Amino acid sequence: MNPFFTVIMPLYNHEAYVGQAVQSVLAQTYGDFELVVCNDGSTDGSLEIVDGFGDQRIRVIDKPNGGTVSALNSCLLNARGRYVCWLSSDDLYAPGKLGLHWTHHHAQPELPLSLAPFGYLRDGVTVPDVQLRPESPARLAQFLEGNYVNGLSVCADRRLYEQYGLFDSRFRYAHDVERWYQFLARHEAGFLDGEAQSFSRLGTSVTADADMLGEMDVLKLVYNQLDLGGLPGLLPCSLRSGLIATDILTMLCIRLFSESNLMFRYQLGADLIRMVARSVQISKLQSAMVAVEAVLIGSVRNDRARVALGYVDQVLRAASGPEIEPGSSFAERVCALRDAAASEMVQRVMSRYLRQGL
Numbered sequence: 001m002n003p004f005f006t007v008i009m010p011l012y013n014h015e016a017y018v019g020q021a022v023q024s025v026l027a028q029t030y031g032d033f034e035l036v037v038c039n040d041g042s043t044d045g046s047l048e049i050v051d052g053f054g055d056q057r058i059r060v061i062d063k064p065n066g067g068t069v070s071a072l073n074s075c076l077l078n079a080r081g082r083y084v085c086w087l088s089s090d091d092l093y094a095p096g097k098l099g100l101h102w103t104h105h106h107a108q109p110e111l112p113l114s115l116a117p118f119g120y121l122r123d124g125v126t127v128p129d130v131q132l133r134p135e136s137p138a139r140l141a142q143f144l145e146g147n148y149v150n151g152l153s154v155c156a157d158r159r160l161y162e163q164y165g166l167f168d169s170r171f172r173y174a175h176d177v178e179r180w181y182q183f184l185a186r187h188e189a190g191f192l193d194g195e196a197q198s199f200s201r202l203g204t205s206v207t208a209d210a211d212m213l214g215e216m217d218v219l220k221l222v223y224n225q226l227d228l229g230g231l232p233g234l235l236p237c238s239l240r241s242g243l244i245a246t247d248i249l250t251m252l253c254i255r256l257f258s259e260s261n262l263m264f265r266y267q268l269g270a271d272l273i274r275m276v277a278r279s280v281q282i283s284k285l286q287s288a289m290v291a292v293e294a295v296l297i298g299s300v301r302n303d304r305a306r307v308a309l310g311y312v313d314q315v316l317r318a319a320s321g322p323e324i325e326p327g328s329s330f331a332e333r334v335c336a337l338r339d340a341a342a343s344e345m346v347q348r349v350m351s352r353y354l355r356q357g358l
Contacts, residue, residue, distance in 0.1 A: 003032050003033050003034045003057075004032040004033065004102060005033035005101070005102075006081030007084075008038075009021065009035060009075065009086075009087050009088070011040060011046050011047070012039075012089070013042050013044045015046045017090035018089045018090070019049045021087060022035065022037075023053075024093040024094075025087060026053070026057070028093065028097065029096055029099045030099035033081065034057050034081060035057055035059070036061065037050050037058060037060050037061070038063065038071040039060060039061065040065050040071040041063065041064045041065030047062065061074050061078060068172075068175070069167045069168070069169045070169070072166075072167050073169075076158075076161050076166050083105060084156050084161065088151075091200050092121065093199075094198065094199070101114055101155040101192070104190050104192055111188055112159065113157070113183055113184075113187055113189040114154075114155045114189060115149060115153045115189055115191050115192065116192045116194075116198065117192065117194060117195060117196045118199070119199050120199055122202045127199075143177055143180075143218065147176065147177045147180075149176070151176045151180075152198035152200060153198055156183065164182050170220075171220070172213070172217070172356055173216070174221065177218055178221050181221060331354070
């Protein structure tokens, strides 16, 4: 009989931490689980430490090094549990993690996704974090400001991966953002309450280069969604067929086009406006503009609505004018940014991103 949970653990050279990580899974108060570990070509003693537990609930996949995405997908392809949770090999679960998810999904089996509170490990000390819980229509656009879903907090029905695909290898640094984005675009998630149930270790792997490469992956995701569906393409399915709500439109415009946003940090604003203008339904934007104008009339100092109105007006002018010339592809834009960058660090990161393929 298959277990209720599969915990997947990609492993690469974490002999200092993997023993604690595995032990935190084995110590769960809810015991109907399996732990699938993919050793991604470790060159230290990590694999020997996992093998040393001798617990029948642990299954190990040993393969040549291929990166985190390949290791995660190898685990998923071998998962037998109905629900899948992720634990990195240098992080920890609290003892009640799986039990909390079981209680939720047992009570609400119609919700295929749940997110438990999470925290961080700094110098061996647990530090709780505040889990952001944006309203449902805003959950996709929120990714434009950062990944508010910690992968360790996620418990997903395995059928989601079967239906929408495994982690996308084209997103080497933000594969988690891309996957949660696709899930949340189609399904409601249960945001669980209580104390932190997982802890990410700080200071073991993130570098400045990796941070920028991750941002580039997020930009690629936004480009792809805009190319497919324009501005409504960044909204949940339930809102795409109707009028774009004023507050959602306002938020999207500010996050896409504001000079403080990472889009403008990489000089992408003009391209984004052209992409929106090519595919958005003008009637919806015009209706939304009327609603935003009504807000402005009712408030002399509604700066947020005023800024959004200016952005929407730019899109409308572009969409109502002469035929729009196709904008640069994302790869072409990255090449142009690399060639124009004054910083050697930015040039190096952009070149690395291009070498790995878009």
